[in-house]
Amino acid sequence: MVLKAFFPTCCVSVDSGLLVGRWVPEHSSAVVLAVLHFPFIPIQVKQLLAQVRQASQVGVAVLGTWCHCPQEPEESLGRFLEGLGAVFPHEPWLQLCRERGGTFWSCEVTHRQAPAAPSAPGEDQVMLIFYDQRQVLLSQLHPPTVLPDRQAGATPASTGGLAAVFDTVARSEVLFRSDRFDEGPVRLSHWQSEGVEASILAELARRASGPVCLLLASLLSLVSAVSACRVFRLWPLSFLGSKLSTCEQLRHRLEHLTLIFSTRKAENSAQLMRKANTVASVLLDVALGLMLLSWLHGRSRIGHLADALVPVADHVAEELQHLLQWLMGAPAGLKMNRALDQVLGRFFLYHIHLWISYIHLMSPFVEHILWHVGLSACLGLTVALSLLSDIIALLTFHIYCFYVYGARLYCLKIHGLSSLWRLFRGKKWNVLRQRVDSCSYDLDQLFIGTLLFTILLFLLPTTALYYLVFTLLRLLVVAVQGLIHLLVDLINSLPLYSLGLRLCRPYRLAAGVKFCVLQHEAGRPLRLLMQINPLPYSRVMHTYRLPSCGCHPKDSWGALCRKLFFGELIYPWRQRGDKQD
Amino acid sequence: MVTRLPEAGLERARRLGRAIAVERRAVRCWRPSRGVMEDERSFSDICGGRLALQRRYYSPSCREFCLSCPRLSLRSLTAVTCTVWLAAYGLFTLCENSMILSAAIFITLLGLLGYLHFVKIDQETLLIIDSLGIQMTSSYASGKESTTFIEMGKVKDIVINEAIYMQKVIYYLCILLKDPVEPHRISQVVPVFQSAKPRLDCLIEVYRSCQEILAHQKATSTSP
Numbered sequence: 001m002v003l004k005a006f007f008p009t010c011c012v013s014v015d016s017g018l019l020v021g022r023w024v025p026e027h028s029s030a031v032v033l034a035v036l037h038f039p040f041i042p043i044q045v046k047q048l049l050a051q052v053r054q055a056s057q058v059g060v061a062v063l064g065t066w067c068h069c070p071q072e073p074e075e076s077l078g079r080f081l082e083g084l085g086a087v088f089p090h091e092p093w094l095q096l097c098r099e100r101g102g103t104f105w106s107c108e109v110t111h112r113q114a115p116a117a118p119s120a121p122g123e124d125q126v127m128l129i130f131y132d133q134r135q136v137l138l139s140q141l142h143p144p145t146v147l148p149d150r151q152a153g154a155t156p157a158s159t160g161g162l163a164a165v166f167d168t169v170a171r172s173e174v175l176f177r178s179d180r181f182d183e184g185p186v187r188l189s190h191w192q193s194e195g196v197e198a199s200i201l202a203e204l205a206r207r208a209s210g211p212v213c214l215l216l217a218s219l220l221s222l223v224s225a226v227s228a229c230r231v232f233r234l235w236p237l238s239f240l241g242s243k244l245s246t247c248e249q250l251r252h253r254l255e256h257l258t259l260i261f262s263t264r265k266a267e268n269s270a271q272l273m274r275k276a277n278t279v280a281s282v283l284l285d286v287a288l289g290l291m292l293l294s295w296l297h298g299r300s301r302i303g304h305l306a307d308a309l310v311p312v313a314d315h316v317a318e319e320l321q322h323l324l325q326w327l328m329g330a331p332a333g334l335k336m337n338r339a340l341d342q343v344l345g346r347f348f349l350y351h352i353h354l355w356i357s358y359i360h361l362m363s364p365f366v367e368h369i370l371w372h373v374g375l376s377a378c379l380g381l382t383v384a385l386s387l388l389s390d391i392i393a394l395l396t397f398h399i400y401c402f403y404v405y406g407a408r409l410y411c412l413k414i415h416g417l418s419s420l421w422r423l424f425r426g427k428k429w430n431v432l433r434q435r436v437d438s439c440s441y442d443l444d445q446l447f448i449g450t451l452l453f454t455i456l457l458f459l460l461p462t463t464a465l466y467y468l469v470f471t472l473l474r475l476l477v478v479a480v481q482g483l484i485h486l487l488v489d490l491i492n493s494l495p496l497y498s499l500g501l502r503l504c505r506p507y508r509l510a511a512g513v514k515f516c517v518l519q520h521e522a523g524r525p526l527r528l529l530m531q532i533n534p535l536p537y538s539r540v541m542h543t544y545r546l547p548s549c550g551c552h553p554k555d556s557w558g559a560l561c562r563k564l565f566f567g568e569l570i571y572p573w574r575q576r577g578d579k580q581d
Numbered sequence: 582m583v584t585r586l587p588e589a590g591l592e593r594a595r596r597l598g599r600a601i602a603v604e605r606r607a608v609r610c611w612r613p614s615r616g617v618m619e620d621e622r623s624f625s626d627i628c629g630g631r632l633a634l635q636r637r638y639y640s641p642s643c644r645e646f647c648l649s650c651p652r653l654s655l656r657s658l659t660a661v662t663c664t665v666w667l668a669a670y671g672l673f674t675l676c677e678n679s680m681i682l683s684a685a686i687f688i689t690l691l692g693l694l695g696y697l698h699f700v701k702i703d704q705e706t707l708l709i710i711d712s713l714g715i716q717m718t719s720s721y722a723s724g725k726e727s728t729t730f731i732e733m734g735k736v737k738d739i740v741i742n743e744a745i746y747m748q749k750v751i752y753y754l755c756i757l758l759k760d761p762v763e764p765h766r767i768s769q770v771v772p773v774f775q776s777a778k779p780r781l782d783c784l785i786e787v788y789r790s791c792q793e794i795l796a797h798q799k800a801t802s803t804s805p
Contacts, residue, residue, distance in 0.1 A: 001801050002642055002712045027734075028712070125642060127713070160732045161713075514728040515708065515716055517639055520617055526640045528710070533728055 002125045003109055004029040005094060006165055006530075008133040011035045011066075012098075014189040018084065019063045019094060020049070020175075022168050027161035030063050030094055031168045033133075033175055034190040042087050044185040055174045064094025071099065085110065096128075107525045129515075131530045133191040135507040136169045137176075139532050140269055142511055142543060162513055216261040224254060249386040249488065253379070256282055273498055277546055280496035285380035288491075292384055293377040302374055306367035313359045313395060317352050320398075324348050327469065336462045344466055348402055355398045382488045389484040396477045403474035404569065410467040411567030413456055420453035471564065495544035499537070506534035624783040626650075627751050632779055634786070642711030644794065646787050648777045649704050653722060658693075665689050698723040702776040709791055711798050715739075715756060717773060729771075733798060735759055737767060739791045741784050752781045754788060 006021075006029060017037040023030050036045060045062070052060050065081040085093045095108040107126040141163060176192045178184055232241060241247045256278045266272040296302055328345035330336070373391075377384040393400075422428055423446070428439040441449070501508050510532045518527040535543075554571070555563065563570050618638040626632050635647040669685030701722040708716040714732040721727075737757040744751055753772050760768035774784075 004713065125640070127642070127710070129713075160734055162732060512730050514718075514730055515710065515713070517643065517645070517708070520639050526643050528713075533730065 001028040002127050003092070004127045004129055004161075005096070005107065006031045006129050006131055007096070008032060008034075008191065009130050010133055010191045010193075011189050012130070014066075014068065016065075016067045016069060017189070018045070018088070019066050019096065020060060020188070021063050022059050022172075023061065023063060023090070024161065024164050024168075027164065029161055029165065031165050032063060033060065033169065033172050034188045034193075035066050036062075037187045037189065040186050045088075048186055052172070052175050056171050058168055058171050060172065060175065061090055062088035063090055064096065067095070067097040068100060069097075082110075094126075103519060104521050104524045105527065126525045128525050128527045129530050130518075130527070131165070131169075132507075132532075133169060135532055136166055137173070137191070138505075139166070139507050139510040141166055142509065142535055142539065144270075210263075213261045213263050217258070217263055220254065220258050220261060224258070227251075227254070244386075244390050245485065245488075246383060246386040246390050249382050250379075252492065253282070253285075253383070273495075273544055274546070276497040277495040277544060280500070281492065281494060281546060282380070284494075284496060285382050285491055286378070288381035289377040289379060289384060292381055293374065296374045296377065302370050303367060306370050309366055309370075310359060310363045314356065316396075317356045317359075317398075320352055321349060323469065324352075327466065331465065334461065334465070336465070337459055340459055340462050344462070348405075351398060351401065382491050385484050385488050389481050389488075392477065392481060392484075399470070399473050399477055403470045406463075406467040406470040407567050407569055410463050413460060413463050414567055417453065417456050417460070420449050420456065423449040424453055467567065489548045493546045493548040495541065495546060498540050498544040502535060502537060502540050507532040509535040509540060511535040511539065622786075624779055627746075627749060627778045627780060632777055632783065634779070634783055636786075636790070642794065642797070644709050644790055646707045646790070647704060648706075648774055648779060648783075650702060650777050652703070653697075653701055662689055665692075694723075697721065698725055705774050705777050707773055707787065707791075709794050711794050712802070717771075719776065731756060731758065731771065735761075736795070739788065739795060741781070741788055742770075751778065752784055753778070754784045 004027070011032070011034070014035050015037055017035045018040075019030075019032050020034045020036050021030060021032040049060055049062070052058070065084055067077070067081060069077070081095060089112070091112050093110045093112070095110070097106045097108075098104075105128060107128065109126055175188070176190050177196065178188060178193075179195050180187065180189075180193045181195070232238060260275060260279050260282065266275055296305075324345050327336075328341055373387055374384075376387055419429070422436060423441065426438060426441065427436050429435075430437040498509070512533045513530050514533045516529045516531065518529055520526060560570060620636045622634050622636075624632045624634055630651040632651070633649045635649070637645040637647070639645065665688065666685055669681050673679065673681045698721060702719050703722050704718075704720040706716075706718040706720075708718070710716075710733075712733055714730055715736060716728060716730045718726055718728045735758050737759045739754065739756050741752050742755050744753060753774070755773060756771045757767045758769040758771065760766040773787075
């Protein structure tokens with residue numbers, strides 16, 4: 001196999017020294033982590049490497065020598081470097097060499113033991129792969145390869161070679177802690193050797209976050225304890241709580257806040273990203289909510305809204321009355337059964353009259369209610385939108401009632417018709433066997449059954465028309481509510497932090513790597529540059545989506561059409577955890 | 582309907598290749614340019630357009646194949662723009678609203694930019710490195726590059742497959758990936774040169790080179 005030497009780009013122009021890194025025998029690759037400069041004492045080097053091995057569980061060792069000299073290396077230097085191979089035994093022993101100012105490298109590999117099979121000449125090729133140490137250290141491969149805990153040096157052969165490289169660099173952080181200003185026994189060159197990277201703000205935030213999280217976590221536990229108390233489990237508060245989407249959204253946000261301010265540290269990077277995404281989502285929500293609040297309360301817009309609300313409700317009720325008058329006449333030229341038509345029409349008209357009186361009763365209080373509801377926008381735009389959806393549901397309650405009446409009537413009619421149709425043909429539904437069986441009826445049973453069947457059949461168009469009209473109205477209201485819920489869902493589940501990271505620091509989220517062949521000369525080893533291939537935005541969204549409220553359409557289109565045809569009540573946007581109707 | 586094309590079927594493919602009238606202007610000159618053996622030949626794709634295949638042999642274990650697709654033709658661009666603007670002008674005479682004309686200009690510009698950035702692929706490259714992996718790069722007309730790298734440990738084989746594409750039967754080169762759980766099963770088939778769609782003669786050249794490297798890799802690999 002071709003030997004691959006991964007060399008960090010930060011060490012390309014450092015002085016000569018020893019190569020320190022890890023050898024992965026399964027993929028025949030040598031990952032160089034740092035360069036150790038002359039002069040050094042071999043005992044101290046071995047001690048340092050033993051410490052690093054213990055702290056990081058990575059099998060670091062001296063892999064070979066690095067020579068960066070003005071011109072061709074002299075004989076004595078060559079023999080000195082070879083002699084080092086005896087002090088730090090490693091199999092195979094790498095010797096990299098580069099001329100100062102030159103572009104081409106030379107690389108020699110020495111095997112102590114003779115290879116098992118005689119290899120062809122030119123077999124032991126070396127490939128030099130340059131990598132940016134900082135980017136590889138900070139990046140995270142997707143999908144994450146789960147590497148089990150193991151002793152220093154062992155890697156399961158099934159993992160890819162590149163995952164092993166990323167893993168080695170990520171876990172050797174302890175090696176990169178010293179920089180060139182330290183007065184240590186050895187002098188290393190790596191990506192942090194010009195000065196360890198740190199941020200004052202991050203350190204301060206880390207110190208401050210401890211007590212702040214503790215305080216807020218206790219406050220939130222108090223709030224959740226209050227909300228879980230027995231009063232809220234009694235009917236009707238529990239019924240209201242399950243039906244109103246505002247309560248659901250508030251519960252969801254409380255969960256999020258508990259996650260953010262929990263004092264437990266995130267165990268792996270997925271949990272950390274989740275926390276960060278939740279923080280970003282909450283901040284965006286609150287910011288948009290405050291913008292909405294300032295817009296609403298400026299220039300007495302709430303007053304205008306309250307003044308417009310009652311006339312709009314009146315207008316809707318009037319339009320419904322016109323619709324019912326139209327249905328009671330000859331709608332679309334169809335001939336209805338006069339008596340049934342009048343009964344149903346008058347029944348629904350009385351309902352609308354009750355509704356208008358109720359709205360007029362409420363009208364003096366509307367402005368106050370709206371003002372207080374507008375304040376809730378400071379909790380977040382999602383809460384305000386959920387409230388809007390609930391207000392729409394309350395204002396169109398009469399449409400919902402009409403839909404339920406129409407659907408129940410129609411459903412009853414359809415079931416009656418199907419049962420009497422079976423009687424007409426001489427069959428009946430066997431409840432035990434759950435199938436249609438033949439049955440012999442008496443003459444009077446047949447007579448009454450056929451009469452009823454005829455009556456129901458000829459009354460069907462009237463009921464069906466009322467059912468159709470009110471179902472369409474209900475579907476319109478449901479569609480509007482669904483749109484609002486979709487928007488709320490979007491704000492809840494958008495992973496803003498991950499998207500921002502992908503935009504500003506694309507190397508942090510890696511889908512893979514890409515190679516670029518550098519200038520090549522015959523007889524020299526092949527040189528490649530390894531760069532991080534960032535994750536595409538669609539995969540970022542898919543991997544880091546926050547779990548949403550669960551506002552998905554419950555039924556497929558086919559099931560929905562079937563329910564509509566048979567007059568069963570539909571609740572297309574079912575929340576997670578709701579009981580079946 | 583997809584079938585494997587074993588080595589014996591290459592004879593049939595060769596006969597097919599002779600039967601199809603392919604105009605080949607062979608610019609066969611292996612130029613060693615600074616240590617890299619380069620070669621450029623002209624082929625055609627399944628619709629008859631001209632493709633240029635550039636081969637670079639960096640070393641015995643590293644080869645690159647670069648296929649350049651035909652550029653965006655001025656004729657089709659003019660035709661689409663004229664159609665859109667005539668339709669917009671027709672709507673304008675109906676509605677007397679000048680927003681339609683500005684909207685048409687916007688749509689044309691945005692459509693062209695979107696097409697160049699997301700749809701039109703100028704060049705497709707296949708880089709195969711022994712014992713490291715296979716890399717496929719697509720360069721779009723706007724300069725965007727999209728790269729996929731497959732590690733050698735996941736590659737089972739590279740084969741030429743037949744497929745039914747619209748009303749034609751075409752050949753395409755694809756990489757077979759191993760199943761991580763069961764090494765004898767194939768988990769995925771990754772087609773190469775999907776937008777250039779070269780004909781069989783071009784595919785055979787690439788196939789032979791890749792098989793040389795894969796054979797070398799299998800002979801020297803240490804893992805089972």
